[in-house]
Amino acid sequence: MGTIKPTIYLLKEDxxxxxxxxxxxxxxxxxxxxxxxxxxxxxxxxxxxxxxxxNFQLDSNPFRNSSSYAVVVIKVKNRYFAIPLSEEKLSRIS
Incomplete structure (x- = not known):
């Protein structure tokens, strides 16, 4: 397994x-x-x-995409932290 270099977001207070x-x-x-x-x-x-x-003679369709998406959310005192585990970005996190 490779090294995971997580990005950790502190969610807005609201x-x-x-x-x-x-x-x-x-x-x-x-x-x-x-x-x-x-x-x-x-x-x-x-x-x-x-x-x-x-437009090209292929025996079958070799083109398939698969995406995985996960976010770990941790509450510390009254604030939340989010650790996304994908390439997608979260819209409200800052």
């Missing part, structure tokens, strides 16, 4: 419910005072795949 940070509903799991918010990964065909397949 954030009282971390679930409201996310634009979509995420699954969650709470353990040891931390909450993991995540979405299930899925395989998606990129928008451009049909163009490539229609």
């Amino acid at each position: 954030v009282t419910d971390p679930k409201k940070l996310f634009k979509q509903s995420l699954k969650s799991k709470e353990e040891n005072g931390c909450t993991l918010y995540y979405k299930t990964s899925g395989k998606n065909t990129p928008d451009w795949a049909d163009f490539v397949i229609d």
Whole structure:
């Protein structure tokens, strides 16, 4: 396993419910005072795949994307910290 270099965000003081940070509903799991918010990964065909397949002779569609997304949220005293575990950025974190 590679080294994880996390970015840790201190959430704004007005954030009282971390679930409201996310634009979509995420699954969650709470353990040891931390909450993991995540979405299930899925395989998606990129928008451009049909163009490539229609214009080049390929035996099958080798183009599949999969994205994973998870955020660990920790409450310390009355403030929340968030540690995103993906390349996506969170909209309300600063």
